[in-house]
Amino acid sequence: MDIVIFGSGNAAAVLGRKFKAAGHTILQVYSRNAAAATELAYEWNSESTNYKSTINKNADVYIIAVNDEAIGEITDGLKLPGKVIVHTAAAVPKEILKTVSEHYGVFYPLQSLRKEMITLPEIPVFIDGSDEFTKKKLESLAHSIANEKVVHAGDDARMKLHVAAVVVSNFTNHFYTLAEEYCRKEGLDFKLLIPLIEETASRVKNVSVKEVQTGPAFRHDKETIKKHLELLKNHPQLKNIYLLMTESIQQTT
Amino acid sequence: MDIVIFGSGNAAAVLGRKFKAAGHTILQVYSRNAAAATELAYEWNSESTNYKSTINKNADVYIIAVNDEAIGEITDGLKLPGKVIVHTAAAVPKEILKTVSEHYGVFYPLQSLRKEMITLPEIPVFIDGSDEFTKKKLESLAHSIANEKVVHAGDDARMKLHVAAVVVSNFTNHFYTLAEEYCRKEGLDFKLLIPLIEETASRVKNVSVKEVQTGPAFRHDKETIKKHLELLKNHPQLKNIYLLMTESIQQTT
Numbered sequence: 001m002d003i004v005i006f007g008s009g010n011a012a013a014v015l016g017r018k019f020k021a022a023g024h025t026i027l028q029v030y031s032r033n034a035a036a037a038t039e040l041a042y043e044w045n046s047e048s049t050n051y052k053s054t055i056n057k058n059a060d061v062y063i064i065a066v067n068d069e070a071i072g073e074i075t076d077g078l079k080l081p082g083k084v085i086v087h088t089a090a091a092v093p094k095e096i097l098k099t100v101s102e103h104y105g106v107f108y109p110l111q112s113l114r115k116e117m118i119t120l121p122e123i124p125v126f127i128d129g130s131d132e133f134t135k136k137k138l139e140s141l142a143h144s145i146a147n148e149k150v151v152h153a154g155d156d157a158r159m160k161l162h163v164a165a166v167v168v169s170n171f172t173n174h175f176y177t178l179a180e181e182y183c184r185k186e187g188l189d190f191k192l193l194i195p196l197i198e199e200t201a202s203r204v205k206n207v208s209v210k211e212v213q214t215g216p217a218f219r220h221d222k223e224t225i226k227k228h229l230e231l232l233k234n235h236p237q238l239k240n241i242y243l244l245m246t247e248s249i250q251q252t253t
Numbered sequence: 254m255d256i257v258i259f260g261s262g263n264a265a266a267v268l269g270r271k272f273k274a275a276g277h278t279i280l281q282v283y284s285r286n287a288a289a290a291t292e293l294a295y296e297w298n299s300e301s302t303n304y305k306s307t308i309n310k311n312a313d314v315y316i317i318a319v320n321d322e323a324i325g326e327i328t329d330g331l332k333l334p335g336k337v338i339v340h341t342a343a344a345v346p347k348e349i350l351k352t353v354s355e356h357y358g359v360f361y362p363l364q365s366l367r368k369e370m371i372t373l374p375e376i377p378v379f380i381d382g383s384d385e386f387t388k389k390k391l392e393s394l395a396h397s398i399a400n401e402k403v404v405h406a407g408d409d410a411r412m413k414l415h416v417a418a419v420v421v422s423n424f425t426n427h428f429y430t431l432a433e434e435y436c437r438k439e440g441l442d443f444k445l446l447i448p449l450i451e452e453t454a455s456r457v458k459n460v461s462v463k464e465v466q467t468g469p470a471f472r473h474d475k476e477t478i479k480k481h482l483e484l485l486k487n488h489p490q491l492k493n494i495y496l497l498m499t500e501s502i503q504q505t506t
Contacts, residue, residue: 170468201454215423
């Protein structure tokens with residue numbers, strides 16, 4: 001397919017690479033950040049612009065991959081009748097695009113995307129469309145980069161998925177951050193925790209996460225919990241979280 | 254080396270396999286659970302026993318890989334003069350072993366170990382010994398299964414590492430559990446979150462976790478947070494955690 005991408009950040013860059021790798025053509029990259037757009041356009045043998053008036057009208061699909069707040073600035077005054085236009089946001093209703101074309105929808109990649117990624121990760125894609133034409137088009141585009149991991153999901157389901165994604169990714173990364181900070185302050189090498197971090201995540205594929213829960217909280221091991229809290233007395237933020245998580249684990253088991 | 258293992262649970266099984274793979278001989282497996290000991294002994298071409306009086310006295314190293322509370326039952330009445338005896342517990346001082354031999358120490362594997370593991374994970378090992386002889390022996394044994402990831406750590410450092418391990422593994426797994434439960438209740442497919450879980454963990458190797466923190470809390474995106482809390486109104490446990498984590502992320506950034 002011929003694609004125009006709005007945006008030059010993490011989602012735009014990684015999705016664009018996925019599209020290129022799947023054999024699609026990126027006709028144009030639009031961004032307020034001219035330098036970033038030029039760089040991506042060069043990588044994709046494409047064109048770049050930072051003027052909405054010069055948007056190429058010949059693409060099949062237009063993808064707005066920008067921050068939630070910036071979607072409105074892109075759609076403002078944009079008219080692409082007969083074309084399929086989507087955004088990539090979890091938390092924005094698809095109707096924000098209905099002034100642009102009758103064929104509007106969402107193309108939500110459920111993954112943590114970073115421009116600097118060397119290996120492109122697997123990206124499940126959740127799609128939604130205003131009509132059958134849009135849905136079919138997006139389904140085909142999504143399958144080309146996500147194989148079997150393509151799911152139809154409306155605004156409500158997408159928002160719920162986003163909550164789950166925040167929990168397993170943003171919150172988890174915050175634990176890594178707190179643990180790194182704790183190790184630094186205590187003179188321990190955080191890097192030695194990496195095999196454990198990887199094992200904990202990778203086993204999710206093969207086991208029931210509920211059944212592999214372990215640890216002092218799970219075992220109601222009051223002695224160890226007491227010792228841990230004593231060690232955390234100079235780390236109030238982590239101590240607070242330790243208490244809540246211990247309580248929550250014991251509530252679940 | 255010639256090794257005797259006390260225990261037949263997760264740590265005993267996985268460490269034993271690592272020792273076998275590194276070319277060591279497991280002379281004997283002791284466990285109150287005779288069936289489990291027999292099974293491991295069969296796997297390792299070893300012997301099993303559930304009588305302390307029949308412990309083989311010819312090994313170089315004796316490894317107690319049982320629950321913290323059960324260590325005392327093993328050491329009670331056990332005498333192995335001249336031999337190296339260790340336990341594998343993070344939260345138990347090494348002095349618990351001093352009645353067994355003058356050469357006592359700790360061999361703490363910083364990893365989540367499960368008997369059912371098909372692929373043996375990388376296991377950093379933290380060692381401690383009562384004297385140079387013990388330390389050298391354990392260093393050599395640890396290097397044979399953990400390559401470069403061998404660190405000397407006393408009781409205090411080991412306990413602190415355990416706190417960090419609980420945070421990045423037990424607490425993280427609890428998030429996975431809560432997210433799975435949430436998905437089940439909301440009719441979403443938890444399995445579609447697996448690529449995100451894996452990416453979040455695997456990038457720890459390459460990036461500063463603090464610098465890749467994203468999400469509504471990090472962005473102070475009040476609109477999205479409000480929508481998420483609304484979606485969590487029937488999930489009080491997760492909502493409570495969502496609030497605390499959001500607050501903690503905002504406190505850090």
